[in-house]
Amino acid sequence: MHESDGWRLATLVREAVRNALGARGRLVPLVLAAVLAGAAHVAVAVNASARLDASLTDLESEGRHVVTISTKDVPGQSRGAGTTGVRPASCEALTRVPGVELAGVVVEDVEKLATAQLGSFVPVRRVSSSLVPEVATHDVVVGTSLAERVGLDATPGARVSLGGLGAEAQDAVVGGGRVLPSTIAIFTARAPGDAPAAECRVAMSRFVDVERMLPILTGSLRTVGAETVVEPMLRETTDVVALHAGRVDRLLPVLLGVLGGLVTAVLALLRSAELATYRLAGTSRRSLGLLLGFEASLLGGVFLASSALAILALRGELVAPLASGAWALAGACAWVAVASLLTAPLLRRRPSDMAKDR
Numbered sequence: 001m002h003e004s005d006g007w008r009l010a011t012l013v014r015e016a017v018r019n020a021l022g023a024r025g026r027l028v029p030l031v032l033a034a035v036l037a038g039a040a041h042v043a044v045a046v047n048a049s050a051r052l053d054a055s056l057t058d059l060e061s062e063g064r065h066v067v068t069i070s071t072k073d074v075p076g077q078s079r080g081a082g083t084t085g086v087r088p089a090s091c092e093a094l095t096r097v098p099g100v101e102l103a104g105v106v107v108e109d110v111e112k113l114a115t116a117q118l119g120s121f122v123p124v125r126r127v128s129s130s131l132v133p134e135v136a137t138h139d140v141v142v143g144t145s146l147a148e149r150v151g152l153d154a155t156p157g158a159r160v161s162l163g164g165l166g167a168e169a170q171d172a173v174v175g176g177g178r179v180l181p182s183t184i185a186i187f188t189a190r191a192p193g194d195a196p197a198a199e200c201r202v203a204m205s206r207f208v209d210v211e212r213m214l215p216i217l218t219g220s221l222r223t224v225g226a227e228t229v230v231e232p233m234l235r236e237t238t239d240v241v242a243l244h245a246g247r248v249d250r251l252l253p254v255l256l257g258v259l260g261g262l263v264t265a266v267l268a269l270l271r272s273a274e275l276a277t278y279r280l281a282g283t284s285r286r287s288l289g290l291l292l293g294f295e296a297s298l299l300g301g302v303f304l305a306s307s308a309l310a311i312l313a314l315r316g317e318l319v320a321p322l323a324s325g326a327w328a329l330a331g332a333c334a335w336v337a338v339a340s341l342l343t344a345p346l347l348r349r350r351p352s353d354m355a356k357d358r
Contacts (some may be wrong), residue, residue, distance in 0.1 A: 068232075072229055
C-alpha cells in the first residue's frame with residue numbers, strides 16, 4: 001500500500017469491517033440482508049429439489065429408467081423351444097455396472113395358483129433376487145396392484161401370510177420395487193441354473209443417461225438368439241430432470257447478487273459526504289476505492305458464507321449441493337462486481353463536491 005496517505009492494506013480491511021459490522025456501521029442492514037438472501041435462495045433450491053423428487057418418485061413407480069432386454073429369432077431361422085433368451089448369470093452381473101441399481105431375469109414360464117387371500121388363477125413369476133431382493137428373504141412377493149385389488153394392506157413391505165402355496169402357510173411381503181409397477185402377479189425366487197430366461201430387466205439410477213447405458217448393457221449380456229430387443233417400461237413424454245436443470249429460479253443467487261451490489265452502490269452514493277471526509281483527510285482515490293471494494297467483498301462473502309452454511313445444513317434435501325454452491329459463488333462475485341463498477345464514478349469526484357451532498 002502507498003505510504004503517502006498513511007493507509008496500509010490491513011488497516012483498510014479493519015476499517016471496512018468496522019463500517020460493516022460496527023455498532024454504528026452504515027452497512028449493518030446490508031449484512032443482515034446478505035445473510036437472509038443466502039439462506040433464501042437455498043430454501044428455493046430445496047423446494048425445487050423436493051418437487052423434482054416427488055415427480056421422479058411417481059414416474060419410478062410406473063417404471064421410469066427400467067428396461068426389458070430380450071431376444072427373438074430372425075425369421076427363417078428355426079430354433080428349438082426354449083433355446084432363445086438371456087443367460088441369467090450375465091444379466092444378474094449387470095448390477096456391478098455403475099448406474100445400475102437392480103438387474104435380473106424373469107422366467108417365461110408362468111404358473112397359476114389359487115389362494116384364499118388372493119383368489120384363483122394368480123400368476124406366479126420366478127425372478128432373480130438381484131431384481132426383486134425381497135424374494136431372497138420371503139417365500140412370496142405380492143404385487144402392489146394385486147394386494148390393492150383383493151383388499152390387503154398394499155403398503156410396500158407389509159407382511160402377509162398366505163396359504164395354499166404349499167404344505168405350510170407361506171411368508172409373503174408386498175413388493176414396492178420399481179420393477180413391479182401395476183403388477184397383479186406374485187413373485188418367487190427362480191431356480192438355480194443358467195438356462196436361458198425370457199427377459200432381463202434392468203433398473204437404472206434416476207440421473208443416468210439411459211441412451212448411453214443401453215450399448216453397455218446389451219454388450220455385457222450373454223444371449224441365445226439372433227436379435228436383441230430393448231423395451232423401456234415407461235416412455236417419458238417430458239424430461240423432468242431437464243426441466244429442473246433449466247428452471248429460471250436457478251439464477252436467483254446471481255439476481256440477488258446483482259441486486260445486493262446495486263443497493264451497496266446506492267448506499268455508497270448516499271454516503272458521499274462521509275466518504276469525502278476520508279478524501280479531505282488525505283486518503284487517495286486508490287485507497288478509498290480499495291476500502292469500498294473491501295466493503296463490497298465483505299458483503300459478498302457474508303452472502304456466500306450464509307449460502308454455504310444453508311447448503312451444508314440441507315445438503316440431504318438438495319439434488320445437486322455442489323451446483324447450488326457454484327451458483328452461490330456466482331452470486332457473491334456478481335455482488336462485488338456490480339458494487340465495484342457502480343461506485344467507480346464516485347472516486348473521480350472532487351472531495352469538495354462530495355462534501356456538498358450532506
